[in-house]
Amino acid sequence: MYWPIDLIILIFVIVCALAAIYVKDLLGTAVLFGAYSFMMCLLWAIMGAVDVAFTEASVGAGVSTVFFVAAVFRTSRRTKD
């Protein structure tokens, strides 16, 4: 593990998590959450867990985002916080 890359991607993960929590539009939350999952996938590839990495890339970043966008279009995009 080459530690500067690890540290930079960990900081990106935390920034994506905070942005997904604080953005005031649920569609924006969905997109930022997909970015968060993809950053997490990169982190696992760095740690040598390649099987976990491509499961996360397909299931976490793919299927979860599709679920989230579908649920947002069936409900509302409005959020108060």
Next chain:
Amino acid sequence: MTELFMLIAAKYNYWLYIILMMIGLYAMIAKNNLMKKLVGMNIFQTAIILFYVSIGFKHNATIPIIMGDHGHGGHGAAIHAADYINPVPHVLMLTAIVVSVATFGVAMALCVRVYQRYHTLEEDELRMRLSEK
């Protein structure tokens, strides 16, 4: 002071995992929208999974696939476990990822049903509608 800083910097990844976990916990407790709570739950789960995968990591080791012809002939050098990253946490956390996506899907379906019935996803409005009846 520098000793304390070195102590924190040596395990920087664990501190950042704890920060990530606390972000998830905060979102689950303090956010008003049900979808935001779900995002917090997922962040919490991925922080725990990240911690478990990171404790299987070894320096100067490669991914857990046996190199060369060690698996076939039985001749040659012995396989050293220190040369390979520990695969047991990876396999356990693979199951946890699939479970987390299933949880997320069911929770989204419940959110859609709540919205169809009460026409809101905000927790305070939901409480108000429930107390009206």
